[in-house]
Amino acid sequence: MMRMTAPLLEMEGIQKEFAGVRVLSDVQFSLYPGEVHALMGENGAGKSTLMKILGGVYEKDGGTVRIHGKEREITNPRQAGSLGIAMIHQELNLIPHLTVMENLFLGRESVFSRFGWIRWERMRQESRNWLERLGVDMDPTRKVSELSVGQQQMVEIARALSLEAKILVLDEPTAALTNREIESLFEVIRSLRKQGVGVVYISHRMEEISGICDRITVLRDGEYVGTRSVVETDMDELVRMMVGREVQSRYRRQPVAPGEERLRVEGLTRRGEVEDISFSIRAGEIVGLAGLMGAGRTETARLIFGVCQPDRGNVWVSGAKVEIRRPEDAIQHGIAFVTENRKDEGLVLPLSLRENLSLPNLDSLSSKGIIRGRKEESLVREQVERLRVKRNSLEQEVKTLSGGNQQKVVIGKWLALSPQVLILDEPTRGVDIGAKEEIYQLMDHLAREGMAILLISSDLPEVLGMSDRVLVMHEGRLKGEFTQEEATQEKVMTAASGGEVT
Known part of the structure; x- marks a missing residue:
């Protein structure tokens, strides 16, 4: 220097x-x-x-x-x-x-x-x-x-x-x-x-x-x-x-015996983006989806959630074949999606913390078109306390929260729906080490409760540490699948770059 x-x-x-x-x-x-x-x-x-x-x-x-x-x-x-x-x-x-x-x-x-x-x-x-x-x-x-x-x-x-x-x-x-x-x-x-x-x-x-x-x-x-x-x-x-305190190991996964199949996709294809994607996730599993930028990871998640429509392919939730033509369909079938861009897709920044947490849950919080205030407040406070969101009040504009607390709000609004399948796209991007630990603990807790989690992350140590299995994409196709014991940084990067893993 x-x-x-x-x-x-x-x-x-x-x-x-x-x-x-x-x-x-x-x-x-x-x-x-x-x-x-x-x-x-x-x-x-x-x-x-x-x-x-x-x-x-x-x-x-x-x-x-x-x-x-x-x-x-x-x-x-x-x-x-x-x-x-x-x-x-x-x-x-x-x-x-x-x-x-x-x-x-x-x-x-x-x-x-x-x-x-x-x-x-x-x-x-x-x-x-x-x-x-x-x-x-x-x-x-x-x-x-x-x-x-x-x-x-x-x-x-x-x-x-x-x-x-x-x-x-x-x-x-x-x-x-x-x-x-x-x-x-x-x-x-x-x-x-x-x-x-x-x-x-x-x-x-x-x-x-x-x-x-x-x-x-x-x-x-x-x-x-x-x-x-x-x-x-x-x-x-x-x-x-x-x-201001000791922090435990970054990645802590309690072994869980996987249960019944929660999500299965077969032959999912959208021309120019992804080709013939097939995989499944069982209850209690965290499956990591790795790959270089542009490999098709987010595109796959958006197809599953109904943001975009596939040219072909099918989706099953808990053993039943489902038609997902829009995000509302995915939500009704128990799928939640925490997007990678919380600013544009995950939050309504001018609205309050309370309003953002309530948005996906308005049907359950309303009676004849009128929101039941006490029920809404109870739901919001439960998620705020559960995720330890630092705030001045529930009416604080969500845009004034720190990046880590905004991310907690995005996750919390979906957890209030008690989904069967949770898709997390870059859940710890821009999040400090303390908040990361909390998110990892939450993922582990949700998996032990039987939720199926698809984890998309560019942080390879995060994928390797938190996943029971790792799927690797390259240029829109699945290039490899590894168990937790098989997955190493070298193998995943080789597959992500299009190389053959021996």
Whole structure:
């Protein structure tokens, strides 16, 4: 790490309140040129809030911010950009109906204009150059709505890099990326480090921190806990700093004798997406679905749940063949689906915590079209307490909850239906280590109660640790199936890459 006498960034005594609730209290943070500095803590610890203050999204209530030793008042994102600060937020911030290149240079089209006309070919080539720096082969003229979540994340990163900022904030940048894309990103970060760019790296993935970061600062409950050098940090100590307690092993599965078949799919096919998918899940089983991005995992889940229609194939639930033409049919047959994109598909962000938890359950909560308030409150409180959702009240807008607590709400609204089959698509993406442990315990508990769970995850250790069996997809087809004893990282990755497993 290139260290200069004066820090590139200094934040001292930072204070912030929302509606009288203090979320940051006397927080400090510093960043040197050429340093990759990890900012860690549980969901709700204040990491994103601190960086949004730096990025001009929020105004601080107290404290000082110095850039290159000079105190600055950053009141809006444009001002932050002029100071060389670029941010990639945890929640994607692209315009779906615009193309990749239009999103990359939104607000900067004049750079590519002449006599009032945009020089589209120049913009296309410049976009391609930035994407190639990330190792991404993507058509800049594709609409963002056609991209996967991981591909959209790479567009966000390319847009931030195109600003040639001196301070780059990455908030959970690898949450939706494959291992190959993560390594490409790390190569870019190493290149930026050599150029003297300071990088703030927010992540819950401990293995990434040790691989790319120089220092770590930990926040807990909106307060500064401490800063450590990565090479001198014991990971157990780091976890204790973040959660304030000892955390057990990440993956804990109590062996369960599987019961009757809960879900079976045969020959599930949708042209251009998946081909001849067949598997089953029994009561008490957690079956992992692994594969590289674009392999067809989410597409398979969407077909089972009725979001999309297959060209052919059949679905059985508890031994009975069912017709699923829309999500309502799947719900009636006891299937629940926690989608990978909680912001756009899992929650109604302007609505309250209570309303979001009630939505799939309105039929059971209503009488002659009128919601029975006491019954609704009882159901909502049960799920909130069961999942330990941190909130100020049941009427709190769900968009104001931390990412981990939002994910708990998404899971809770489906559990209130007591489904037979639960499909979990990236259930711990962007979730802190403490909340992950709670989700793993919940999955284990649900399996022991007889629920059948299909776990889709890009976190391979998570799949290997939590699954009774692992199915592997490659280019829309099932490439392999492994028992818990057979499944290894090498075998799964070989199958996911299209290789033959011996």
